[in-house]
Amino acid sequence: MGSVEKWIKMPVIGPVLLLGYRYRTASGYIKQQRQRFRDWLWKSNETTNYTFNLEGWNERYLAAFLSEATNRPYEEIEGYLDEIRNDVALRSHIESKTAASDYVMMADPEVRLGKRIGWYALVRALKPQLVVETGVDKGLGTVVLAAALLKNRQDGFPGKVYGTDINPKAGYLLDGPYAEVGQVLYGDSIESLRGLTEPVDLFINDSDHSADYERREYEVIAEKLSPGAYILGDNAHATEELFRFCRATGRAFVFFREQPKNHWYPGGAISLGFFNKTS
Ligand SMILES: C[S@@+](CC[C@H](N)C(=O)[O-])C[C@H]1O[C@@H](n2cnc3c(N)ncnc32)[C@H](O)[C@@H]1O
Numbered sequence: 001m002g003s004v005e006k007w008i009k010m011p012v013i014g015p016v017l018l019l020g021y022r023y024r025t026a027s028g029y030i031k032q033q034r035q036r037f038r039d040w041l042w043k044s045n046e047t048t049n050y051t052f053n054l055e056g057w058n059e060r061y062l063a064a065f066l067s068e069a070t071n072r073p074y075e076e077i078e079g080y081l082d083e084i085r086n087d088v089a090l091r092s093h094i095e096s097k098t099a100a101s102d103y104v105m106m107a108d109p110e111v112r113l114g115k116r117i118g119w120y121a122l123v124r125a126l127k128p129q130l131v132v133e134t135g136v137d138k139g140l141g142t143v144v145l146a147a148a149l150l151k152n153r154q155d156g157f158p159g160k161v162y163g164t165d166i167n168p169k170a171g172y173l174l175d176g177p178y179a180e181v182g183q184v185l186y187g188d189s190i191e192s193l194r195g196l197t198e199p200v201d202l203f204i205n206d207s208d209h210s211a212d213y214e215r216r217e218y219e220v221i222a223e224k225l226s227p228g229a230y231i232l233g234d235n236a237h238a239t240e241e242l243f244r245f246c247r248a249t250g251r252a253f254v255f256f257r258e259q260p261k262n263h264w265y266p267g268g269a270i271s272l273g274f275f276n277k278t279s
Helices: 003-008 013-017 019-043 056-070 074-085 088-099 102-106 116-126 140-154 176-181 189-194 211-222 241-249
Strands: 130-134 160-165 182-186 200-205 225-233 252-257 269-274
Touching: 003 013, 013 019, 056 074, 056 116, 056 252, 056 269, 074 116, 074 140, 088 140, 116 140, 116 200, 116 225, 116 269, 130 140, 130 189, 140 160, 140 176, 140 182, 160 189, 176 182, 189 211, 200 211, 211 225, 211 241, 225 241, 241 252, 241 269
Parallel strands: 130 160, 130 200, 160 182, 200 225
Antiparallel strands: 225 269, 252 269
């Protein structure tokens, strides 16, 4: 070993010798994030539930992920993603409802759907009769789910979505034609889930994101799921509750991570729990 390598291997001395090189390489990443953060501070009104688009490669990975999880061809899933990307009526509905809403301090005029395009493709692929989404906030996910259900209905597969939210002002985007296939149940989510009487084909957890509350939602919904139901967790980047539920009930568990485009937020996730037909 040369004398420089010997010094570099030494504690404290090594990091000090490499300081300039390491500073330059790491600060490139931080500088980019800082710029995105500054842009967002000046250009966005969002205070929570940030919206963004996904990187192109991340959308293709999402299609591959959903193709594996649903056992449908990649091209079919890509077709559904194209459908939602090009849904002009949905975009203008979201824009006009956002402009007219009381939530205006918390919502930007630009429509950015992020992982919800994956929710759309999942509903198009699975053709569920009943979707339940806990925690609707403005209703962005709910209206995307409703758009998929309207397309399914055109194709001869009717279905509906129930959203839940504790906030009586939540869900304003679920309106017009989209409200034909959806409804928000106001009140505590777990109480609303207890009241469900029909089998649930797709369950989406996105309400109170504490681990304890998330676990209790899975416990309550467990007995209401149809045999081939899918569970979508929006929180698996933060808790392991869906993973644990799937391990305990013999379900497959798969995970997709969002990569936001030009946003400082590190991204959320889609995790899925389901009985794997091939195993
Ligand atoms: C992350 S947001 C939901 C985002 C939404 N799914 C979307 O696609 O944009 C979480 C929502 O859960 C609601 N929430 C929090 N605790 C709740 C509870 N105990 N019962 C029902 N809703 C709750 C909040 O009011 C908030 O609107």
